Amino acid sequence: MDNTTTKGGEALPVTSASVDVKEFLGIERVSETTWRFLVTERLVTPGRFLFGGCGLASGIVGLEEASERPTIYAAAHYLSFARLGAEVLVKVDLAVVGGRVTQGRATTYVDDREILTVNAALGTGQLTSPTPWLRMPDVPAPEDCPARVMPQRFDNSIFNHLETRVALGRTFDELDATPGSPVSALWARVASHLEPSAATLAIFGDLVSGGASQPLGRSTMGRSLDNTIRVASLEPTEWVLIEIHMHALAGGFAQGTGYLWSRDGTLLGTASQSMSSKFWEPPNS
Secondary structure (H helix, E strand, O other), X not given: OOOOOEEOOEEOOOOOOHHXXXXXXXXXXXXXXXXXXXXXXXXXXXXXXXXXXHHHHHHHHHHHHHXXXXXXXXXXXXXXXOEOOOEEEEEEEEEEEOOOEEEEXXXXXXXXXXXXXXXXXXXXXXXXXXXXXXXXXXOOOHHHOOEXXXXXXXXXXXXXXXXXXXXXOOOHHHOOOOOOOOEEXXXXXXXXXXXXXXXXXXXXXXXXXXXXXXXXXXXXXXXXXXXXXEEOOOOOOOOEEEEEEXXXXXXXXXXXXEEEEEOOOOEEEEEEEEEEEEEOOOOOO
């Protein structure tokens, strides 16, 4: 069992652990409405540009700090790329501040070029279901699952800083061009063992983009067009299970959803996205 955060012997509600995720992103506040970070190796895709989940996470950090409210949902729309080494500015606008909910947007720039926009709702309410509506799939514990050994082409990227294990589905070596299930699952954790926050869930949720490889039976390349995270309940957990359901692939574009679970079976949130997809082909093939 993972330990809950306590104070004076009483359990505390877990809100977004922005200090931890800010350290991972390297993001800092530079004014009332602006944040800044550099695109470093641990934030990039194998293509050497900002990992979409990290872009969404940076917007969430700014929106939560500016509104002083936790994320309900946040949706990113990706417009362009931020290359390795680029300085990124995140500018936040709180469009509507209500009694319980704030509606806001975070617009992210590189050299005055807009690269992504995050729209979000932040706040809290009172009504909570007394019992879960969904249950985590019955999968082995992370220690009993094979490591997801990444091909060499994934080196020098965020995948060097995420540990993933295959809980359901096939490893890269087992992709043999035969069709498989559109449902797969990965255990994931960050080397620094960040507690889940809306921002860290956004990073884990972007692993949905690799889910098309499972039903196709071949390694694919996916670039996110959009990415949405919806937060259910944040609970301390070292490992997060991403239960991936791929819905469709047509005309080169795939769509899928990820259910994000704590090790103890609490639904932390859901992630969904659309992505351009194609088979990965070795160079000069």
